Amino acid sequence: MIIANNVSKRFSKLQALNNVSVTCNRGECIALIGPNGSGKTTFIKSILGMVVPDSGFITFNGKNISHDWLYREQIGYMPQIGNYPEQMTIGQLFGMIKDIRKNKSNTNCDEELITAFGLDQLMHKRMRTLSGGTRQKVSAALAFLFNPAVLILDEPTAGLDPVASEILKEKIINEKQKGKLILITSHILSELDGLVTQVIYMQDGSLVFHKTIENLRKDTGEEKLAKAIASVMQKK
Amino acid sequence: MRKKIFISACFFFACIAVSARVIKAGKHQAYPSIQQAIDASVPGDTVWVEAGVYREKNIVIKKSIFLSGDHYPVLDGEHHYEILSVKAPNVTIKGFKLMNSGISSLEDIAGLKIYNVSGVVVDSNILQNTFFGIYVQGGKNCIITNNQLKASSQTEQQSGNGIHCWKCDSMQITGNNISGHRDGIYFEFVTNSIIWRNISTHNIRYGLHFMFSNNDAYITNVFQNNGAGVSVMFTRGVKMFNNRFEDNWGDGAFGLLLKEISDSYVIGNKFIDNTSGIFMEGVSRVQIERNEFKKNGWGMKIQASCMDNKIAENNFLANTFDVGTNGSLVLNSFDGNYWDKYEGYDLNKDNRGDIPYHPVSLFSVIVEKNPPSMMLFRSFMTSLMDKAEKILPSLTPENLKDDFPYMKPLPL
Amino acid sequence: MKKITKYVIADILRNKIVIGYTAFLLVISLSVFNLEDNSTKGLLSLLNIILIIVPLVCIIFSTIYIYNSSEFVELLVSQPLHRRNIWISLFTGLVSSLAFAFFAGVGIPIILYAPSATGMIMLAMGLILSVIFVAIAMLAAVITRDKAKGIGISILLWLYFSLLFDGIVLFLLFQFQDYPLEKAMVVVSAFNPIDLGRILILLKMDISALMGYTGAIFKDFFGTGLGFSISLAILFLWMIIPTWLSLRKFNKKDL
Numbered sequence: 001m002i003i004a005n006n007v008s009k010r011f012s013k014l015q016a017l018n019n020v021s022v023t024c025n026r027g028e029c030i031a032l033i034g035p036n037g038s039g040k041t042t043f044i045k046s047i048l049g050m051v052v053p054d055s056g057f058i059t060f061n062g063k064n065i066s067h068d069w070l071y072r073e074q075i076g077y078m079p080q081i082g083n084y085p086e087q088m089t090i091g092q093l094f095g096m097i098k099d100i101r102k103n104k105s106n107t108n109c110d111e112e113l114i115t116a117f118g119l120d121q122l123m124h125k126r127m128r129t130l131s132g133g134t135r136q137k138v139s140a141a142l143a144f145l146f147n148p149a150v151l152i153l154d155e156p157t158a159g160l161d162p163v164a165s166e167i168l169k170e171k172i173i174n175e176k177q178k179g180k181l182i183l184i185t186s187h188i189l190s191e192l193d194g195l196v197t198q199v200i201y202m203q204d205g206s207l208v209f210h211k212t213i214e215n216l217r218k219d220t221g222e223e224k225l226a227k228a229i230a231s232v233m234q235k236k
Numbered sequence: 237m238r239k240k241i242f243i244s245a246c247f248f249f250a251c252i253a254v255s256a257r258v259i260k261a262g263k264h265q266a267y268p269s270i271q272q273a274i275d276a277s278v279p280g281d282t283v284w285v286e287a288g289v290y291r292e293k294n295i296v297i298k299k300s301i302f303l304s305g306d307h308y309p310v311l312d313g314e315h316h317y318e319i320l321s322v323k324a325p326n327v328t329i330k331g332f333k334l335m336n337s338g339i340s341s342l343e344d345i346a347g348l349k350i351y352n353v354s355g356v357v358v359d360s361n362i363l364q365n366t367f368f369g370i371y372v373q374g375g376k377n378c379i380i381t382n383n384q385l386k387a388s389s390q391t392e393q394q395s396g397n398g399i400h401c402w403k404c405d406s407m408q409i410t411g412n413n414i415s416g417h418r419d420g421i422y423f424e425f426v427t428n429s430i431i432w433r434n435i436s437t438h439n440i441r442y443g444l445h446f447m448f449s450n451n452d453a454y455i456t457n458v459f460q461n462n463g464a465g466v467s468v469m470f471t472r473g474v475k476m477f478n479n480r481f482e483d484n485w486g487d488g489a490f491g492l493l494l495k496e497i498s499d500s501y502v503i504g505n506k507f508i509d510n511t512s513g514i515f516m517e518g519v520s521r522v523q524i525e526r527n528e529f530k531k532n533g534w535g536m537k538i539q540a541s542c543m544d545n546k547i548a549e550n551n552f553l554a555n556t557f558d559v560g561t562n563g564s565l566v567l568n569s570f571d572g573n574y575w576d577k578y579e580g581y582d583l584n585k586d587n588r589g590d591i592p593y594h595p596v597s598l599f600s601v602i603v604e605k606n607p608p609s610m611m612l613f614r615s616f617m618t619s620l621m622d623k624a625e626k627i628l629p630s631l632t633p634e635n636l637k638d639d640f641p642y643m644k645p646l647p648l
Numbered sequence: 649m650k651k652i653t654k655y656v657i658a659d660i661l662r663n664k665i666v667i668g669y670t671a672f673l674l675v676i677s678l679s680v681f682n683l684e685d686n687s688t689k690g691l692l693s694l695l696n697i698i699l700i701i702v703p704l705v706c707i708i709f710s711t712i713y714i715y716n717s718s719e720f721v722e723l724l725v726s727q728p729l730h731r732r733n734i735w736i737s738l739f740t741g742l743v744s745s746l747a748f749a750f751f752a753g754v755g756i757p758i759i760l761y762a763p764s765a766t767g768m769i770m771l772a773m774g775l776i777l778s779v780i781f782v783a784i785a786m787l788a789a790v791i792t793r794d795k796a797k798g799i800g801i802s803i804l805l806w807l808y809f810s811l812l813f814d815g816i817v818l819f820l821l822f823q824f825q826d827y828p829l830e831k832a833m834v835v836v837s838a839f840n841p842i843d844l845g846r847i848l849i850l851l852k853m854d855i856s857a858l859m860g861y862t863g864a865i866f867k868d869f870f871g872t873g874l875g876f877s878i879s880l881a882i883l884f885l886w887m888i889i890p891t892w893l894s895l896r897k898f899n900k901k902d903l
Contacts, residue, residue, distance in 0.1 A: 011902075048726050051902040072728035079726070083719025087659055099651050100727055487864050554689065602818070609821045611833045611866070614692075615846060616700050617814040 001026050001150065001181050007046055007056035009039075009205075016042040017053065018205040024183065026149070029176045031192045032185040033229060034202035040185045041080060043202070044152055047183075048077055073101065076143035080154040080185075082135040084127045090138060091123035094145070101146055113141040116167045132159045140168055144175070151175060151182045157191055169195065189226035199225070201232065208232075262286025262309075270295055270303075270311075277301050279324075285309045285332070296321045297329075305331035308362060313337040313347070319366070320348040326355040337366040344396060346371035347385075350378060358383060368396030369417060375404045380412060387416040392440055397422035401429070409434060419445040420462065427451055435460070442467045443484075446474070454479060464488060465510060469495040478504045481513070490515040491532065497522055504648070506530070512537045513555070520544050528648050529553065534560045534600070543567035551645045552576060552595070559595035559636065562604050566635040570595065574642040582643045592637040598625035601632055652724065652734060656741025659720075660713065666749050669705050673697065673753025680757075687762035688853070691770060694754065695849060698774040699842055702750060703781040704806050710742050710785030711802040715795040722903050735786075735898045739891055742782045747775050769852045773845040776883050780841045781806070783890040790897045813840045830865045841886045844879055 002024040009017040016039045024030055032040045045051040047058055049065055049072065057064050060071040084093055098109065114120055117137040122130075130138070136159045143151060153172070157165045172195060176182055186192055199216055201208040209232075213225070222228040259281055260266055261273035271292050273283045279300040287307035294317045297303065301324075309332055313319040316338045320329065334347040347366030350356050352374035360382045363369045369385040372378055380399055389395035398414035400422045401407055407429035413436075414420040420436030420443045423429070431454035436443040443459030446452070446468040453475035459466045465484035468474060474497065481491030491510035492502070496518040505527045507513035513532040514524070519542045527550045529535035535555040536547070540563030550573045552558045558575055572588075580589035599618045603610050612618050625632055660666055676697055684690040714721075717738070724734045754774055758767040788801040817836060821829060837843045851870050869875040 009902075045903070050722065050725050052900055069730045070728050072726065075726075077726045079722070084723060085659060085717065085720045087662055096651075096655050097723075097727065100724070100729065554686075606821050606825050608829050608833055609818055611837065611843075611847065612814050612818060613850060614695060614699075615814045615843070616696070616810045617818070619696070620811070 001061060002047060003059045004043070004047070005056050005058070007043070007053045007058060009042055009046065009051060009053050015205045017046065019056070020202075020205075020207045021056075022200060022207065022210060024181055026181050027176075027179045028198050029172070029182040029184070029196045030198045030200055031189075031196040031225070032183060032200050032202065033189065034208075037204075038202040039205040040202055041154055042205075044077075044154055044183065044185065047152065048072065048075065073146075074149040076146060076148035076151045078136075078139045078143035078151075078153045078156055080158070082139035084135070084138070086128035087126065089124050089126050090119060090130075093127065093138065094123075094142070097142060097145065108147075109145050110147050111141075111145070113137075113144050113167070113171060116171070117141060117164060133161060133164065136160050137164060140171075144171060149180055151180060153182070153184045155185055155187065157186065157188060165191070189229055190224070193225050196225070199229075201229070256280040256282065258282045258284050260284045260286065263288055274299065274301065274303070293317045294321060295319065296323060297327050298324050300324050300326040302328045303330070303332075304328075305333075305361075307331075308333040310335055313366070315339065318345045318347075318349055322348070322350045322353060322356055325353040327353070328357040328359065329361065330357075330359040331361065333362040333364065334366060335364045337368070339367045339394060341393060344368050344371060344400070346396070346400070349373065350375050354378065357381070362386075366396075368400050369398040369414070370400070371396075372399075372401045372404050372407065375401065375407065377406045378404070379408045379410070381408065382411045383413075385412065385414040385417065389416065389418075389440070392418050395440055397445070398436070398439065401426045404429065408432070415439060419443075420459070421445070423447065423449040423452065425449060429453075430455070431457060433457065437461050439463065443481075444468070446471060449474075453477070458482070459484075459491075465490045465492060467493040467495070468497060469493070471496075472498045472500065474500040476500070476502045476505060480506045480508070481510060482506075482508045484510045486511060490537075493517075494519045494522065501525075502527060507532055507535070512560075514538075516542050516545070518542065522546075523548075525549050526646070526648055527551075529555055529558075531555065533557065535595075537561070538568065539563070540565045545569070548572045549646055550574070551648055553645065557597055557600040560600045560604055561596055561633060561636060564633045566633050568636075570636060570638045572640045572642065573638055574645045575638065576645070578641050578643075580641065587643050589641040589643055592639045593641040594626070594629065594632060594637050596632045596636050597622045598632055652729070652737035653740045653744075656717075656738055657745050659717075660741060660745040661748075663713075665709060666745060669709070669746075670749040670753045673701075673750065674757070677754050677757035681761040687764070688766070691758075691762050691766055691853070694758070694770060695846070697754065698770060698777065698849075699846055700810055702774055702777055703810060703842060706746050706778050706781035707785045707788070707802045707806050708799065709746070710782045711789045711799050712795075713742060714738065714786060714789040715798060718903070725903055731899050732895060735895050736891075739782065739786055742786075743779050746782060747778045750774050750778050766849070766852045770849050773849055776887070777841060777845055780883065780886045780890075783887050783894070787890040787894040787897075790894045790901060809840055809842050814843065817843075834866060834869050838879070838882045841883055844883060848876075848879060 004020055004022045007017050007020045020043060034040050042051055046053050065071055119137060119141055140156060156168055172182060196213055198212050200210045216228050220228040220231045222231055259273045259277050261270045261283060262285060265286055267273035269292055270285055270290055274297055277283055277299055282302040282304055285305045287309050289310045289312055291312045291314055311319045311332055311334050313336045315336045319334045319337055337347045338345040346368035347363045349371040354376035356378045358370055358380045363385045365387055370380055385398045387395055395418040397419040398417040398421060399409055402424050404426040405428055407426060409421060410432045412434045415438045417439050418441050420439040421431060422445045424447045426449040429452045433456050435458045437460040439462045441463045443462035444466040448470050450471055451473040455477045458480045461483040466481060484491055490512040491507040492514045494516045498520045500522045502524045503526055508530045510532045512534040513529040513536055515537045517539045522545045524547045529550060530553045532555045535552045535558045537560040545568040547570050552573060552575045575593050575595060578589055578593045580591040583590055598621050677694060680693045681690040755771050758771050784805055785802055788805060789798045792798045837847055847866060848870060851867060870879055
């Protein structure tokens with residue numbers, strides 16, 4: 001569904017992405033793992049078209065994304081840090097995004113997370129008054145709002161309380177079962193257990209490996225993802 | 237016997253004088269043409285002209301008669317001739333309409349020309365489309381009053397002056413209304429004369445053009461919307477009182493140009509909406525007092541060649557620049573005027589500002605040196621420069637200042 | 649695109665700075681017209697507002713606004729929207745709200761107190777300068793990621809257009825005063841929208857005569873229908889070119 005082909009990106013001195021080639025398919029739930037500054041977010045942003053690669057290309061359903069923007073209708077994106085117009089209330093924000101994305105194909109919105117997080121009680125609050133956790137809830141709710149075929153979640157549980165975190169995980173599992181492609185980055189590897197089907201490991205902008213979780217377990221002999229990754233890193 | 241003859245002769249002439257005849261000219265009268273009527277007259281007669289149109293080429297008056305028109309008979313010069321020529325003293329011409337004189341670039345053809353005689357009165361005539369209007373050459377004690385002169389030429393070459401006086405003395409030019417000529421009123425070598433209550437507007441060059449004419453006065457005239465305003469040059473002893481100089485806009489236009497003038501008075505005039513209210517060059521010992529300078533580009537432009545002039549008790553209101561000058565040498569006094577741009581204070585409440593006012597702004601100095609920089613007029617930079625210059629004068633002439641500026645406008 | 653514009657306008661109009669700007673302009677214009685004894689003098693005082701304050705507020709406010717709405721832009725870019733539409737919407741939103749603020753603050757008093765040709769051209773120039781300086785601000789803001797740097801660039805650009813440019817012109821005029829520069833000045837004025845706007849206003853105020861020979865040349869050029877159209881076209885280019893450059897830059901920008 002998403003194919004990245006030799007994608008490279010350089011921010012002045014920093015090589016953020018170095019010839020990254022990845023194929024992601026429907027029904028997969030992929031963990032994007034790597035140390036800080038390994039290029040995970042840059043890669044995600046490249047897929048979203050927010051970062052324009054220096055070389056290489058990315059296709060979405062077989063179409064090059066560089067001159068397309070409509071493919072983003074099929075993506076729900078939850079950013080690492082949810083920055084929103086400070087003056088807006090939560091209600092206005094949802095209203096605006098719905099307004100922008102409204103078309104025939106998605107008339108019914110998935111507002112499950114809004115109610116689950118209790119955001120419907122906070123609709124009148126302005127964004128600037130919100131805590132970091134509530135912002136994350138808003139981000140998550142927005143990402144799932146339009147039933148997208150692809151979900152890209154950048155550090156989804158960072159800043160969420162355990163209850164909300166659990167709700168979100170449930171939601172991700174549900175969506176996975178519906179056959180959607182889900183891309184997650186996270187530092188808390190334990191959270192990804194039982195969630196992901198594949199692991200992409202990146203370091204210094206390069207792709208180190210892209211394996212299914214079964215293969216990873218086989219190769220490392222570790223059951224837990226955290227330990228498996230740790231053993232990979234030690235081997236290096 | 238000789239005495240008797242003398243007495244009877246006296247009596248005879250007295251009879252003639254008393255029994256001055258009225259000779260009538262016109263289609264229905266004894267003399268169909270005016271010239272014939274004049275030829276038939278003797279000095280002292282009245283030639284009465286019936287209303288109508290007369291095309292008699294050039295009419296010459298060589299006798300001291302009273303030529304009177306009834307309901308403005310039209311004397312048509314057919315674009316070719318000088319219409320009336322006065323060659324005798326004490327002629328009075330009243331109530332005619334003179335039209336279409338000839339136009340020439342070699343001769344000064346006029347509607348009415350007075351040749352070296354005195355005591356001529358030109359009263360209440362209408363002149364239309366004449367080259368020169370009323371032309372007085374070497375006249376003395378002539379009165380030109382209540383005439384309407386209107387021309388409609390477009391270029392200076394195609395038009396002459398409205399009232400043109402050359403080498404005259406003791407003239408009275410009063411109550412005339414002149415427009416569309418080259419110069420409204422032109423004085424050259426005219427002395428001891430008065431120009432009073434005339435209105436001179438829309439002339440191609442000057443409303444009043446005045447040269448080498450000492451000891452004249454012009455009072456309560458209106459000069460409006462003339463090509464270049466009023467020009468007074470190479471003269472001493474001129475009195476300019478209570479005139480209005482208005483709406484003379486244009487490159488090189490001014491309300492009043494004073495050039496090489498001395499010992500004169502400019503008092504009680506109004507200068508409104510001119511590019512420069514007064515432009516002075518080589519002027520000395522002139523008193524400029526109790527005038528109003530309002531809404532002019534420059535209230536007054538005073539060149540460094542002027543000296544010993546006294547500029548006092550004038551109101552300077554809403555001018556773009558109050559005073560412009562081209563040098564740093566100042567030999568004139570500017571004390572005791574009202575300047576609406578003055579920002580000083582009056583602690584002792586004597587209606588005089590306690591700090592001097594500098595009427596020359598930095599930008600006006602810059603523009604004087606470099607005219608294209610006018611392009612930066614009213615830009616932020618030039619306003620800042622002006623403000624800075626006010627605090628710390630460097631380029632503007634330090635001595636050009638009013639040490640006792642009024643706090644309130646003077647009642648003029 | 650209309651939707652985004654709508655949200656941008658709604659957001660800006662709620663902004664206290666824009667409300668303050670409108671109120672400031674309104675207070676200044678009303679007091680200018682009420683204190684001066686004639687409306688021409690009032691217009692003259694307004695001239696400085698239009699030539700100095702309006703560009704300053706427009707450029708600084710727009711730059712800051714664009715930096716502050718980087719999150720908003722980021723949010724929108726991740727949505728199925730064309731980047732061009734986002735940028736143009738932002739531009740349209742800024743332009744229409746600042747132009748509205750100017751119209752409410754200066755335009756209405758002008759229409760009430762001085763509905764003359766001069767008043768109208770001042771109003772038009774104020775609106776045009778608002779647009780131009782929003783466009784320049786957008787270019788300044790897209791060039792650098794650093795907010796402080798971007799605002800610095802904006803202030804420098806404003807300083808350049810309202811002060812330094814004229815300083816350079818004056819310097820050149822004196823350096824080359826032996827040459828006939830009047831015609832060149834017509835061309836030079838095209839390189840600064842503030843100067844061009846000012847000259848167009850001054851010519852309508854009928855003080856071209858005051859400007860002497862230079863004024864006559866300006867009048868001959870700007871006074872004719874063709875010259876006026878050309879200067880309007882140049883002002884239009886001043887709106888289009890910075891916007892177009894910033895758009896090109898934005899299309900390739902990493903967020």
